[in-house]
Amino acid sequence: MADMHICGLCGKPTPNYSRFISGPICGSDGYSVCDDCIKQRGRELAWKNEQWSKDEITCPWCGYEDPDSWEFEAEYDEEYECLHCGKPFFVEKRVEVTYTSMRRIEDMPEGWEGE
Ligand SMILES: [Zn+2]
Ligand SMILES: [Zn+2]
Structure with missing residues (x-):
């Protein structure tokens, strides 16, 4: 009989065991699922069909890209409806924050000529 391990996700005993390719991490050299x-996991990936970081809201059912995505103001919507096929899906907006800074002209040396 094969060695039993504990599934790292649900805690049930399982004979499955995979070693980490890069060697032991935190005292264990592999994991069980x-x-x-x-x-x-496979089902989850298949059903979500995530459309990662698209410029437009993209329907995970038919692939339609909403040209009016910029009108979407919420951060999160559980019932967004595709304009093309009418199926509902989740939308999560991720806005990247960047900062732009610059010197003020008042703080430049007097008589500065722009070199
Ligand atoms: Zn499990
Ligand atoms: Zn659609």
């Missing part, structure tokens, strides 16, 4: 969890 049971068959049920592997199946669940």
Whole structure:
């Protein structure tokens, strides 16, 4: 009988065990994920069909890109509806914050000529 390990996701015993490619991490040299969890992971990936960091809101059902995405003001919407196929999906807006800074002319040396 194969060695039993504990699934790292649900805690059920499982014979599955994978070693980390890069060597031991925090005292363990691998991890276990049971068959049920592997199946669940696969299902999750398949059903979400995430459309990562698109410039436009992109329908995960039909791929339609909403040209009016910029009108979407909320950060999060659980019931966004595709204008093309009418199916509902989640929208999460991630706005990257950047900072632009510059000197003030008042703080430049007197008589500065721009070199
Ligand atoms: Zn599991
Ligand atoms: Zn659609």
